[in-house]
Amino acid sequence: MSGTERSHFELHGEEPTCSTGGVWLSCIACGEQFPPFETVRYVCDDCDGLLEVRYADLPTWNDFEGRGVWRYDAALPFESGVSLPEGATPLHDVPRLKSSIGVGRLRVKHEGMNPTGSFKDRGMTVGVRVAEQMGVERLACASTGNTSAALSAYGSRAGLETLVLLPQGKVAAGKIAQASCHGARILEVDGNFDTCLDIVGDLADRGDVYLLNSLNPFRLEGQKTIGLEILEQFRDEEGSYPDRIVLPVGNAGNTAALYKCFRELVASGALESSDVPKLTGVQAEGAAPMVEAIEENRAETRRWESVETSATAIRIGNPVNAPKALPGIRETGGTAAAVADEEIQAAQQELAREGVGVEPASAASIAGLRTLREEGVVTEDEEVVCLTTGHLLKDPDAAVEAGTEPETVPGTTPGVRDHLGLE
């Protein structure tokens, strides 16, 4: 680990004069600081580096009260926002999976239980609040589906116009249904997710729209609350903090958000650096630029022009938050793994048999944990939380494919009994 990488873990710097109410933006590459709400910016004016939100005061556990994302307002730029409400998701026990994988403890944080069925709601409640602050009228995102569902719901609720760009033919049915019913204008782009993001990024640069992809640093503030909730729930129910958090990776926004959560808790004294969970990212083999960068020990990802996986939510070849997420994986002692679509489907079935219904991308976390356990990277005594990011019903076609075949029977009781082989 080099000296510069280690210093990344610490949050340093005095409150600059450009801060508003103790909040400012800081470039992760060159350290330049910017006022948070004066003008819209997504990257550094000087070097195009990613921005992160900084605070003059960082909270500890006693500063939190209430339920859901806004329980953590002391760690957020505002005290409230358009809320449906989101967060406070279950931390499931999965005893059969725990023994079949073979770890000390295994809990599943099911983010599919958010209002629109994915963790994106946590980011949107904060992102849309910021949009209101900036006085913008039109919100937009590129999406593999779930961001569009969340933006459509939260944007409409706030009375704002919403525009979503989706890769044509590559978005699960439930997600399009949501975006459309909640009122977004949907543009189906002839290209993949990364193309959609390029285009919406151009529109945002021209001031045509306010961008609510995870490039927007405020969205990650909302998603940071996943980490706060996991640590509190696990500590209260298991008596310790988890050793490892395993999560699916697309644009690596969540990986970046969890890392920021840990850094802030360590800086405020709420968490010992030795208690920081190992961040472990999982991608599908057909879309694994983060895994490649970790394996080849590179500071940046290489853009994969062509990506393919049935886990459409993580079908991404150019993870925009990689410069924030790669140090997070490395500094916490975590790693990254790639899994085959068949392994994802098997994990989706296993979770579903324990009553936890998740979409394919979410099941990648379980599939990745199994792989890493088999390789001996994860040890048998580890206490692990797997993040499942979206609900089973998001992708009904995948669910039907992973499930049992319906059997055709006659419309009579004797006919049904006969079919079942009952005497």
Ligand SMILES: *Cc1c(COP(=O)(O)O)cnc(C)c1O
């Ligand atoms: C958005 C999404 C992901 C990817 O999350 P990132 O923060 O972009 O890495 C994974 N799973 C589901 C279900 C998603 O909607």
Ligand SMILES: [Zn+2]
């Ligand atoms: Zn910069």
